[in-house]
Every structure is written in structure tokens, then in C-alpha cells.
Amino acid sequence: xxxxxxxxxxxxxxxxxxxxxxxxxxxxxxxxxxxxxxxxxxxxxxxxxxxxxxxxxxxxxxxxxxxxxxxxxxxxxxxxxxxxxxxxxxxxx
Amino acid sequence: xxxxxxxxxxxxxxxxxxxxxxxxxxxxxxxxxxxxxxxxxxxxxxxxxxxxxxxxxxxxxxxxxxxxxxxxxxxxxxxxxxxxxxxxxxxxxxxxxxxxxxxxxxxxxxxxxxxxxxxxxxxxxxxxxxxxxxxxxxxxxxxxxxxxxxxxxxxxxxxxxxxxxxxxxxxxxxxxxxxxxxxxxxxxxxxxxxxxxxxxxxxxxxxxxxxxxxxxxxxxxxxxxxxxxxxxxxxxxxxxxxxxxxxxxxxxxxxxxxxxxxxxxxxxxxxxxxxxxxxxxxxxxxxxxxxxxxxxxxxxxxxxxxxxxxxxxxxxxxxxxxxxxxxxxxxxxxxxxxxxxxxxxxxxxxxxxxxxxxxxxxxxxxxxxxxxxxxxxxxxxxxxxxxxxxxxxxxxxxxxxxxxxxxxxxxxxxxxxxxxxxxxxxxxxxxxxxxxxxxxxxxxxxxxxxxxxxxxxxxxx
Numbered sequence: 001x002x003x004x005x006x007x008x009x010x011x012x013x014x015x016x017x018x019x020x021x022x023x024x025x026x027x028x029x030x031x032x033x034x035x036x037x038x039x040x041x042x043x044x045x046x047x048x049x050x051x052x053x054x055x056x057x058x059x060x061x062x063x064x065x066x067x068x069x070x071x072x073x074x075x076x077x078x079x080x081x082x083x084x085x086x087x088x089x090x091x092x093x
Numbered sequence: 094x095x096x097x098x099x100x101x102x103x104x105x106x107x108x109x110x111x112x113x114x115x116x117x118x119x120x121x122x123x124x125x126x127x128x129x130x131x132x133x134x135x136x137x138x139x140x141x142x143x144x145x146x147x148x149x150x151x152x153x154x155x156x157x158x159x160x161x162x163x164x165x166x167x168x169x170x171x172x173x174x175x176x177x178x179x180x181x182x183x184x185x186x187x188x189x190x191x192x193x194x195x196x197x198x199x200x201x202x203x204x205x206x207x208x209x210x211x212x213x214x215x216x217x218x219x220x221x222x223x224x225x226x227x228x229x230x231x232x233x234x235x236x237x238x239x240x241x242x243x244x245x246x247x248x249x250x251x252x253x254x255x256x257x258x259x260x261x262x263x264x265x266x267x268x269x270x271x272x273x274x275x276x277x278x279x280x281x282x283x284x285x286x287x288x289x290x291x292x293x294x295x296x297x298x299x300x301x302x303x304x305x306x307x308x309x310x311x312x313x314x315x316x317x318x319x320x321x322x323x324x325x326x327x328x329x330x331x332x333x334x335x336x337x338x339x340x341x342x343x344x345x346x347x348x349x350x351x352x353x354x355x356x357x358x359x360x361x362x363x364x365x366x367x368x369x370x371x372x373x374x375x376x377x378x379x380x381x382x383x384x385x386x387x388x389x390x391x392x393x394x395x396x397x398x399x400x401x402x403x404x405x406x407x408x409x410x411x412x413x414x415x416x417x418x419x420x421x422x423x424x425x426x427x428x429x430x431x432x433x434x435x436x437x438x439x440x441x442x443x444x445x446x447x448x449x450x451x452x453x454x455x456x457x458x459x460x461x462x463x464x465x466x467x468x469x470x471x472x473x474x475x476x477x478x479x480x481x482x483x484x485x486x487x488x489x490x491x492x493x494x495x496x497x498x499x500x501x502x503x504x505x506x507x508x509x510x511x512x513x514x515x516x517x518x519x520x521x522x523x524x525x526x527x528x529x530x531x532x533x534x535x536x537x538x539x540x541x542x543x544x545x546x547x548x549x550x551x552x553x554x
Contacts, residue, residue: 004213007322007330014331017111018338024118027435028455030343030442031176032127033117034310038183040110040130041317041336046103046141047194047324052156053147056201063200065152067193070186072160073167078183079131080168085176086127088449089120092456 032085039078045071102140103328109133110332114339120455137328173450174407177306177439181236184309188228191316192283195221198323199279215273217322219266222282225316230290232309238299239439251296252360258289297359300404300520302439304347304358311340343441350435350461352487352498372524376516379529382537388510389550391534395472398422398429399464401501402444403437405478405513411541412451415477418548419453425551430457432464432474432501434482461501468505476503476511476527478540480519483527495521509533512543 025033048071051064110133116126141147171179195218202209237243262285269278297305314336321329348355383391392398400419406412419429431453437444445458468474476483486493487500503509504527511528514537518524527533536543 003211003325004322007213007325007327010327011318011322011330011334014107014334015338018114018335019342021111021115021118022335022339022342025114026118026120027346027433027442027460028445028458029117029120029123030346031180031440031446032123032442033114033339034180034306034343034441035176035183036117036127036130037114037336037339038180038187038310038313040113040134040332041187041314042190043106043110043134043137043329043332044187044190044194044317044320045134046137046326046328047198047320048156048190049138049141049153050144050146050324051194051197051201052152053142053149054201055148055205056197057204060197060200060204061149061152063193063197065156067190067197068153068156069160069163070193071190072157073164074183074186074190075134076161076164077167077179078164079127079134080165081171081176081179082127083124084168085173085446085449086120086123088173088446088452089123089455090449090452091120092454 028089032082035078035085036082039075039082042071042074042078045075099140099144100327102136103326106133106137106140107328107331109136110335114335173447174410176446177302177443178236178239180440181232181239181306181309184306184313185229185232185236187313188225188232188309188316190225191221191313191320192225192229194320195225195323196279196283199273199276203274203276210273212270214323215270216266217319218273218279219269219282220319221316221323222279223262223266223286224312224319226283226286227290227293228309228312228316230287231294231305231312234291234294235302235305235309238294239302243295245298246295251292254292255289258285258292261285262289293359298520301358303436303441303443304344304351304355306440307340307343307347308355309340311337311344314338314340347436347441350499352495372516372518375524375526376529380516381534383510383534385536385543385546385550388534388536388547389554391508391510392422392427392473392547392551393425393554395422395427397471398427398473398475399432399468399471399503399506400429401432401434401474401476401479401483401503402448403477403479403482404439405540407438407443407447408478409540409542411477411544412447414541414544414548416448416451416453418544418551421548421551430459430464432461432503433458434461434479434501437479437482461499465502468502471506472508474503474506474509476509476513477544478513480513480525481521484519484521484523484525485527486523486525494523503527504530504532507532510536512536512538512540514539
């Protein structure tokens, strides 16, 4: 139960940090914000790696393997497409 | 590596994510910000790989290779007009990954160490399964709608079905908390959430997709956070919470820009107008159509031109033609800016990305509040494939379904040119008196062809 309170504290504080910075992102960059935040929500990959590589039952390994695929698409696709989009934004020269 | 070191590494990753998003607050620092995020992810992945819990690398490496290949292919191939679909898919994949991770963690814990299965673990597992699955199927439907595969359907009673499904899913979750050894309950939650995800998004109209995508973005973050509670991993909790916040903020910006509440969008409620004017009453004999030559004459003398892009510009891939027109106007000494409504396009910021793709500098793209006061000093406004976001009824007719929605006040400009294929209504289903205004000229054409025709005519003047 103590763990839960600590985790909840982290969750709520991070929520506030998120609201603080994200309200400052200009509408110009809202699409890259979505794809970029999508990429970092692929952090589930960490959990997926732990499941796919652990000693647990075969079924869990396969579920972990599938999760690694989906999360990696999210991470690699997200960061790459965000990079591609951001490269297009230029000032008047 | 000891557990303290591992947690420090995750903390470093989370910090880099926060700094990365902070970079996105300005186009100049954005590319770097995105790279910081990617470095953070690399640190997190390497940390997970050296975790002593990991003993078998075959499946991991196979998964990483397959996933990277698909991800890289999607990222390099996708057209900018299709970004909403891409983001919908990525949202969905994030969601399903959380579902799978929570399921695997449950099976692992039951076999390896029963003491891991605490109340927190069980609640978080159920939450991951529920939110992750709803995110996945909801995103698939959203993808289908954006791609034009899934048609809009008005499901009557969808709200009741949703409520029932949600209650069942929550009841099953409660049961899983009481008896976490019964893994079938987890898969039952996933099944019910599948139905819930489908029935939540099916009744929502295509034009409301900006809201839906933002909301699903948020869900995918919350699902990742829930998976973090399952694994007691702060990196997942922090990151998921950041993404959850981001999605919620974008959702509320979209709702405000349509002057509708979130429940209103989610339940597909559309206020029926009591005294809806027929299109004949509004347009009857007053709509003036012009050809490209006439419009070029009008534009020849213009000193300030504002372009209002809408979904029609994306559909006909007109952004490059528009860029050429802008360059020509600027060569002739006109000042040109873009007025971008928050809900123009099919996702937040969609128009900006399309214009950036066509090499239009971002300092020319103006937000609604910034550009609205300048319309009465604007000689010519060119509306390209937009409709409801420039409908003055939002200001003038309190009985209209879009009453109170903030709009671009283009009707205040000296002349307005509307490039549109026909007089067909936008999503709101109402006629637009702007098209019949004294100072409006219609060019009935596809957005790309219209822009090209005007440009060629302008060259000839």
C-alpha cells in the first residue's frame, strides 16, 4: 500500500509538470507534439522487454514479444516521423 | 546493475522526456527536443536490457528488429496529409502494448512470485487491460474513419451500450482484484473493452476526429502509466502521465475551438437548430461565381492577403500550389499570411504541418486570436477548402448549431474569395451566408486546381 502512495505521488506530480510545459507548446507544433508524445508513450517498451526476456511461462514471453513489436513501432515510428515533420518548420529567410 | 542504479537511469530517461517536450515549445528548439526524447528512450531501453530479470534475448531482439523496421517504414513513407491516420495507428499500438505488458506481467507474477500480486498490482493490471484495449480499438476505428474505410453511422442507444459495457468491465476488474489468480478474468476484461472501444468511437463523426485522436492520445499515456503501476516502474508512470496530460490539454483546446463540451462530442450529440434556414433562402440568387481571370484582377491590387486553409486543402494536396501562389503574390509586393483555425484539418496542428511541408515559414502561420483583429485591414481573403470555421452565423445566429463557436472573421475583409467545389455544407450541415455576401466571390473548383488557375491568371495580368 505504501508503494501505491509513492507511485501515485509520482503520477500526480508528473501530471502537473506535463500540464505546465504542454500548455506552452504553440498550436504550430501541435501535430509534432502528438506524434512526439506518442513516441515517448512507447516507454511501455521497457515493460515489454522485461516480460519478453523473463523466465515466466511461454505465453507471457509471447505476449511480451508482441508488446515489444508494437511498442517499438510506436517509439521508432514516433520519433522518426516527428523528426521528419520538425525538419520542415523554417523561418522566413 | 543494482536496483538503485537502474532506477536512477529511468529517472534520467524521464528527465530527458520532460526536457524534450520543453524543446517543443519553440520551432527553433523542437528538433533538439525530439532528439533528447529519443536519447531518453535509448537510455530506458538499454537499462531494461541489462536488468537481471532479463535472461533470454531472442524474443526481445526479434521484436525490436521487426518493430523498428515497421516503424521506420511508416515514418518515412507516410504523406503529411495522412498524419492523422499515422498518429491514430501509433496511439493504438501504444495502447495494445500496455494491454499485452499487463497480461504478461500477470502471468509472470503468478508463476514466479505470488507475493508480487498485491492489490495495487491487480488494480493496475485491470486498468491497463481496460484502457489499453479501448485505446487500441478506438484508434483502429478512428484510423478507419480518417482513411475513409469506416463510414459514419448514427447508432441510437450507443450511450446505453457504452454504459453497460463500462459497468461490466469495471465489475470484472473488481473481480480480478479479489481473485487475481483467475487469469481468464483479465482476458474477459480485454474482450469487453474491445467492444467498448468500438462502440465508443463508431458513432462519432469524421469531423470530430481531432477531438477523438487527442483523447485517445491521452488514453495511450494513461495506459502506459497504468502499466507502470503494474511493474512499479517510475519511468512508465512519469512518461505516461506526461502524455496523458498532453492529450487532455489538446482535447480541451479542440473542444473549446468548437464551442462544444467533451460529452457532447463523445456522445455524438449535435444541437438541432430550431429555425434552420434552407440553403435556398441563404444562397438564392446572391452567390456570385467568378473565374480565375476576374479573381486575378482583384488580387492584382491587393496589398494584404490572408489565406484560410481547411480540410479541402489537405484532401486535394493543394499546399504546394498554394505556396507558389503566395510566392507570386509576395513578388508583386503583397503581404501574405495564413489564418489557421484550431480545428482546421483532422488533427491539432494539421494545417501547420502541411504548410511547413510546402516550405511556408512558420512565422506566417497565425492563430485565430492573433489574426482576427487584422481582417478589416485585409484586402483579400482566400478561403481554401474551409467552411464552418468561417461561417458568420456562429456570431450572429444564437439558434444555429455552431452558435458561439469562435470563428475566423473573414467576412470583415474587403473582398473574400472562396475556392470550393460546390455549395455543399460543412460538417455542421448548415448553409454559410459568407458565400452569399456582397464582398464574396466563389471559385467553384478543386483547391489545387483553383490555386493554380488563379496563379496562372495572375501571371498573365
